[in-house]
Structures are given as C-alpha cells and as structure tokens.
Amino acid sequence: MKITAARVIVCCPGRNFVTLKIETDQGLTGLGDATLNGRELAVASYLTDHVIPCLIGRDAHQIEDIWQYLYRGAYWRRGPVTMSAIAAVDTALWDLKAKAAGMPLYQLLGGASRTGVMVYGHANGRDIAQTVDEVLRYQAQGYKAIRAQSGVPGLEKVYGVGRGTMFYEPADADLPSEHDWSTEKYLRHTPQLFDAVRRAVGPDIHLLHDVHHRLTPIEAARLGKDLEPYRLFWMEDATPAENQEAFRLIRQHTTTPLAVGEVFNTVWDCKDLIQNQLIDYIRTTVVHAGGITHLRRIADLAALYPVRTGSHGATDLSPVCMGAALHFDLWVPNFGIQEYMRHTDETDAVFPHAYTFSDGFLHPGEATGHGVDIDEALAAKYPYQRAYLPVNRQQHDGTLWHW
Ligand SMILES: O=C(O)[C@@H](O)[C@@H](O)[C@H](O)[C@H](O)CO
Numbered sequence: 001m002k003i004t005a006a007r008v009i010v011c012c013p014g015r016n017f018v019t020l021k022i023e024t025d026q027g028l029t030g031l032g033d034a035t036l037n038g039r040e041l042a043v044a045s046y047l048t049d050h051v052i053p054c055l056i057g058r059d060a061h062q063i064e065d066i067w068q069y070l071y072r073g074a075y076w077r078r079g080p081v082t083m084s085a086i087a088a089v090d091t092a093l094w095d096l097k098a099k100a101a102g103m104p105l106y107q108l109l110g111g112a113s114r115t116g117v118m119v120y121g122h123a124n125g126r127d128i129a130q131t132v133d134e135v136l137r138y139q140a141q142g143y144k145a146i147r148a149q150s151g152v153p154g155l156e157k158v159y160g161v162g163r164g165t166m167f168y169e170p171a172d173a174d175l176p177s178e179h180d181w182s183t184e185k186y187l188r189h190t191p192q193l194f195d196a197v198r199r200a201v202g203p204d205i206h207l208l209h210d211v212h213h214r215l216t217p218i219e220a221a222r223l224g225k226d227l228e229p230y231r232l233f234w235m236e237d238a239t240p241a242e243n244q245e246a247f248r249l250i251r252q253h254t255t256t257p258l259a260v261g262e263v264f265n266t267v268w269d270c271k272d273l274i275q276n277q278l279i280d281y282i283r284t285t286v287v288h289a290g291g292i293t294h295l296r297r298i299a300d301l302a303a304l305y306p307v308r309t310g311s312h313g314a315t316d317l318s319p320v321c322m323g324a325a326l327h328f329d330l331w332v333p334n335f336g337i338q339e340y341m342r343h344t345d346e347t348d349a350v351f352p353h354a355y356t357f358s359d360g361f362l363h364p365g366e367a368t369g370h371g372v373d374i375d376e377a378l379a380a381k382y383p384y385q386r387a388y389l390p391v392n393r394q395q396h397d398g399t400l401w402h403w
C-alpha cells in the first residue's frame with residue numbers, strides 16, 4: 001500500500017486543530033492528530049515542509065520503519081513539535097493498517113483487555129459551592145471519576161476554571177493573557193475544596209486534581225499530605241518534571257498517588273520517574289508522545305513497575321487523538337484511566353467519530369481503523385485563529401511562574 005499524497009488540515013471549530021491526512025494507492029486514507037496548543041503552525045510546517053516530502057512513495061504498512069526514519073533521520077530528536085509531527089504520521093499509518101485489515105484498531109493492537117474505558121470528567125467552578133454542584137452533576141451523569149478544580153479566593157484567574165462550566169478552553173487570547181498566582185492562597189484553599197467535595201459525593205467516586213506544575217517539591221509534598229484524608233485517585237503535575245528526581249521528595253512525604261506526563265514527548269522524559277516508582281500514572285498521549293508506536297513502548301516500561309496509564313484528554317487534543325487513544329486504552333494491559341474533557345458540538349461535527357459514552361465509560365466503537373473522520377468542507381469554514389495559552393505571574397511581585 002503506497003503513500004501517494006499527504007496534507008495538513010488546520011481548522012478552528014471553536015479552537016485550533018491540526019490534522020494530517022495520508023492517501024494511498026489503494027484508495028484508503030488515514031488520519032493523525034498533530035495539534036500542539038498555542039504552537040499549531042510550527043507542527044503544520046514541520047509536517048508540510050520537512051516530513052511529507054519523505055513519505056511519498058513509501059509503503060504505508062511499514063509503520064515501524066517510517067517511525068525510526070522520522071525519529072533517527074531527523075537528527076534533531078525529541079521535543080513537542082518533532083514528536084507531535086511523528087505522532088500524526090504514526091497514528092494515520094495505524095489507522096490505515098487497521099482499515100486495510102478490516103478491523104478496529106484495538107483488535108490489531110491485541111484485542112480488548114476490558115469492557116470499556118473508564119474516563120474522568122472535569123468539574124470546574126468559580127468557588128467551592130459551584131465546584132461541588134458541578135461534581136454532583138457529573139456524578140449524576142454516571143461518571144465514576146471526576147476532576148475538581150475551583151477558583152481560589154484572592155486570585156482573579158486560575159488554571160482549570162473557564163468561562164462557564166461545561167467546557168474549559170485555556171487558549172484564550174491572540175496574545176498570552178496573564179494570570180496571577182499565590183501558592184499560599186492555593187495551599188490554604190485546596191484541602192477545603194476536597195473536604196467539601198468528598199463530603200458531597202461520598203467515598204466511592206474517584207476524585208482527581210491537577211496542580212498544573214505550580215508547586216515546588218516540598219510544597220507539593222505538603223499538599224499531598226493535606227489531601228490524604230480525601231483519598232484522591234491522583235494529584236497531577238504536582239511540580240515541573242524536567243527534574244524527574246524532584247518527585248522523590250514528594251514521594252517520601254505522601255501516599256497521595258501522583259500522575260505526570262501530559263507535556264512529555266518520549267520515554268526519556270519519564271524513564272527515571274517510572275523505573276524509580278516515583279509516580280503511579282503516566283499521562284503521555286498519542287498526539288504528543290510519538291503516536292501509538294511510542295506510547296506502547298512507554299506503557300510497556302511502565303507495566304514493569306507497575307505504573308498505569310492515565311492519558312491526557314483535554315479539548316486541545318482533537319477527536320482524532322481521542323479516538324486513537326480509546327483503542328489504545330481498550331487494549332493496553334496496565335490501563336489506569338482516560339481524561340475526557342469532551343469537545344464542543346461544532347468540533348464533533350467537523351470530526352465525526354465512532355466512540356460513545358455510557359455510564360462513566362467510553363468505548364472506541366467497532367468501525368475499522370480508529371473510527372474518526374474529518375469533514376473537510378466543514379473544517380474549511382473554520383480558518384485558523386492564533387490563540388495562546390496564558391502565562392502566570394506571582395501575585396506578590398510579578399515573577400513569571402509556571403502556568
Ligand atoms: O490535565 C489537563 O487537562 C490540563 O493540564 C490541560 O487542560 C492543559 O492545561 C491543556 O491541555 C494545555 O493545552
């Protein structure tokens with residue numbers, strides 16, 4: 001099956017998405033997500049100007065060889081732009097191979113290891129009361145796992161709380177908007193949030209929280225200890241993880257499970273975290289960690305320790321990534337949980353898909369391939385609109401901090 005053409009489709013149905021479409025001489029096409037929030041055009045150019053010329057004429061069935069060619073052959077390895085581009089090619093090729101085999105992607109990976117993919121929803125509120133109401137709303141919809149993020153008294157804007165409650169979209173301006181931050185106010189407030197949430201939902205709902213890289217290791221250790229009475233499923237991105245060793249300090253002080261990795265793009269970013277059992281869940285994704293091919297390698301390393309998967313699934317990962325992720329999640333033996341921030345109706349219309357939600361679980365469906373398509377005519381009605389993620393400054397002196 002020869003690759004005859006490939007093109008990048010950039011669209012903005014409420015937010016920007018970058019999609020790679022690969023065509024073959026057998027009339028089959030494959031899709032891959034290449035969306036990198038706030039840096040979309042960098043990946044679009046990497047694909048169009050540097051990758052696609054090398055794909056034409058290659059055998060689409062040679063997924064591994066093409067992956068190695070694009071990784072080793074780039075010389076400049078790793079990084080979010082390179083690995084998102086490789087991921088898009090890899091995902092499209094797995095889509096093609098499963099379609100050519102006449103089966104859903106999860107069957108090609110090794111079949112279903114579970115009946116469905118447990119997901120967690122995002123309950124966000126401007127304050128504790130509204131966040132509790134949102135958590136109860138998700139519980140009523142059948143979610144078994146719910147992430148809670150709320151505004152912090154004294155801070156105007158914080159991560160995870162957007163305009164309204166149904167959808168949170170962090171890329172909110174033509175140039176980066178500025179948030180203010182106070183670790184002290186956050187550390188005082190968050191245990192109160194989870195005391196109220198746990199009292200409201202009872203003991204059986206999995207509760208999650210995203211610190212979003214904001215704390216130092218010792219501050220993260222303190223928060224982990226303060227949250228222990230509320231039995232979190234995980235505390236995510238407790239501290240920036242370029243220094244993987246930093247998690248050893250957190251690990252020494254708390255039994256609150258730790259998750260990290262949505263910004264990682266190869267196994268090298270998490271090798272030490274996994275091998276030293278400094279985390280419990282690895283959050284790497286199909287779109288940002290080199291596609292299905294590389295994500296399997298990360299999951300296999302994690303399975304030795306035993307670290308489970310908990311892939312990122314925010315609105316800025318397209319339905320193409322979500323579809324492929326669900327096939328991966330249904331198969332992978334050391335599955336933990338899948339984030340499901342949901343997309344808007346206009347996004348879902350551009351990306352028709354086979355996956356379905358029921359009673360707190362997603363299922364990828366039985367369509368061949370990953371089961372997600374793109375309506376190119378509709379996508380063309382939503383041209384790219386530059387949008388940046390915010391930046392964050394310490395409230396007391398304006399120091400640029402982690403967003
Ligand atoms: O866990 C999460 O969903 C967050 O960390 C994301 O919303 C993240 O802020 C965005 O994906 C960044 O583009």
Ligand SMILES: [Mg+2]
Pocket residue numbers: 210212236237262
């Ligand atoms: Mg996160």
